Amino acid sequence: MAEQLKLEMVTPYKRVLSEEVDEIIVPGVVGELGVLPGHTPLLTTLKVGELTYRKGGATFHVAVNWGYVEVEDDKVTILAETAEPADEIDLARAKEALGRAEAALKKLDSEDKQFRIMEAALDRALIRIQVAARKAR
Amino acid sequence: MANLKDIKKRIGSVKNTQQITKAMKMVSAAKLRRAQEAVVAARPYADKMQDVLSGMAMRDIESDHPLLETREKKRALVVIMTADRGLCGGFNSSIAKAAEAFVKEQAEGFEEYTLRIIGRKGNEALKRRPNLEIDKVYENLTGNITYATASLLGSEIVEDYIEGKFDAVFMIYNSFISVINQEVTTSQLLPISPETEQADDGAYVADYIYEPSSVDVIESILPKYIEVQIFRALLESVASEQGARMSSMDSASKNASEMIDKLTLQYNRARQAAITTELMEIISGAESIK
Numbered sequence: 281m282a283e284q285l286k287l288e289m290v291t292p293y294k295r296v297l298s299e300e301v302d303e304i305i306v307p308g309v310v311g312e313l314g315v316l317p318g319h320t321p322l323l324t325t326l327k328v329g330e331l332t333y334r335k336g337g338a339t340f341h342v343a344v345n346w347g348y349v350e351v352e353d354d355k356v357t358i359l360a361e362t363a364e365p366a367d368e369i370d371l372a373r374a375k376e377a378l379g380r381a382e383a384a385l386k387k388l389d390s391e392d393k394q395f396r397i398m399e400a401a402l403d404r405a406l407i408r409i410q411v412a413a414r415k416a417r
Numbered sequence: 418m419a420n421l422k423d424i425k426k427r428i429g430s431v432k433n434t435q436q437i438t439k440a441m442k443m444v445s446a447a448k449l450r451r452a453q454e455a456v457v458a459a460r461p462y463a464d465k466m467q468d469v470l471s472g473m474a475m476r477d478i479e480s481d482h483p484l485l486e487t488r489e490k491k492r493a494l495v496v497i498m499t500a501d502r503g504l505c506g507g508f509n510s511s512i513a514k515a516a517e518a519f520v521k522e523q524a525e526g527f528e529e530y531t532l533r534i535i536g537r538k539g540n541e542a543l544k545r546r547p548n549l550e551i552d553k554v555y556e557n558l559t560g561n562i563t564y565a566t567a568s569l570l571g572s573e574i575v576e577d578y579i580e581g582k583f584d585a586v587f588m589i590y591n592s593f594i595s596v597i598n599q600e601v602t603t604s605q606l607l608p609i610s611p612e613t614e615q616a617d618d619g620a621y622v623a624d625y626i627y628e629p630s631s632v633d634v635i636e637s638i639l640p641k642y643i644e645v646q647i648f649r650a651l652l653e654s655v656a657s658e659q660g661a662r663m664s665s666m667d668s669a670s671k672n673a674s675e676m677i678d679k680l681t682l683q684y685n686r687a688r689q690a691a692i693t694t695e696l697m698e699i700i701s702g703a704e705s706i707k
Binding site: 290291292293294295308309310313320321322323324325346348350352357359361 | 455458459461462463465466469564567568625626627628629633634637638641645648
């Protein structure tokens with residue numbers, strides 16, 4: 281059994297990271313889920329959320345937006361529509377997006393198609409802010 | 418013999434044109450590099466997604482998701498990708514021709530065909546053709562391709578498909594082979610047939626745990642798969658467009674140089690002839706005085 285996991289994270293725009301890590305915690309659609317070396321092959325979808333991985337003593341946080349994770353032979357592949365490491369998040373922009381989404385939600389009827397879109401935008405903004413805050417600490 | 422002044426004017430105007438074509442070539446070269454990078458960057462994502470889907474097909478996961486079901490062949494939607502601007506060689510016309518032929522020959526054996534056009538030039542080429550039905554045209558889309566654009570197009574197509582407006586969806590676009598080589602590609606977008614997309618080797622046979630369930634996972638991936646396909650095709654199309662424009666502008670610049678050379682030769686000959694005539698006149702004038 282390998283000591284480490286190979287983590288690969290790709291989005292449509294680029295390969296975000298490809299690293300050897302000790303542990304990964306992903307926001308699975310049915311709940312958070314930790315992956316350690318020697319995990320059984322697994323395939324699950326992700327929701328908008330925070331992904332955490334540990335490498336050496338350090339912990340890293342990444343904001344992900346829809347995607348799925350595949351675990352196989354100590355190789356973890358994450359496909360996400362967007363994935364932003366904590367230090368790449370533009371906090372000001374995220375806050376702005378949050379404000380926009382909140383304002384739009386207040387105006388919209390919950391039956392509206394637009395409502396769900398804005399709700400998703402709100403989720404994304406919240407996660408970004410949450411992840412960005414982790415870096416500051 | 419052509420007038421000296423006229424030839425000089427022509428040389429000037431050809432030179433101007435050449436400057437423009439040269440500048441356009443440079444711009445396209447810069448844009449091409451960016452577009453190429455985007456194509457390469459999008460590859461791992463699309464490949465991985467394909468891997469997962471074919472992995473699922475190999476494991477015979479049964480799903481009666483509408484996007485997988487093959488229906489009776491009645492109406493087909495053909496999404497064609499062209500550019501918003503011309504001056505790029507045969508880029509737009511080859512797509513328009515391919516689309517026309519696709520409908521005319523009733524490729525894949527459907528009864529009706531509807532076109533959905535991306536790019537102004539495609540619309541200009543096809544809107545006046547009889548017997549072609551165009552349902553939507555998207556312009557100014559290819560300037561800046563984002564995943565969100567593809568996602569929007571994808572969800573529209575998926576929605577129409579699920580509603581039963583179309584029984585199959587095809588894409589016709591230029592795929593990027595090299596800077597000077599683009600290939601018109603027709604591919605089937607819907608229904609998805611994962612079994613035709615063979616996994617390259619037997620690496621993906623491990624049994625997975627699926628969360629929440631295999632069917633849920635595959636069904637959430639399918640619409641995304643469509644988006645990724647569209648995204649990839651858009652990026653390829655944009656890269657091809659820039660490549661096509663770059664090579665056509667390159668040959669235009671070369672043609673302009675050739676023309677300038679020819680005109681300069683003509684100019685010099687005319688000048689020489691004028692000098693000769695003048696000399697003759699002077700000499701014969703001098704002779705007559707003697």
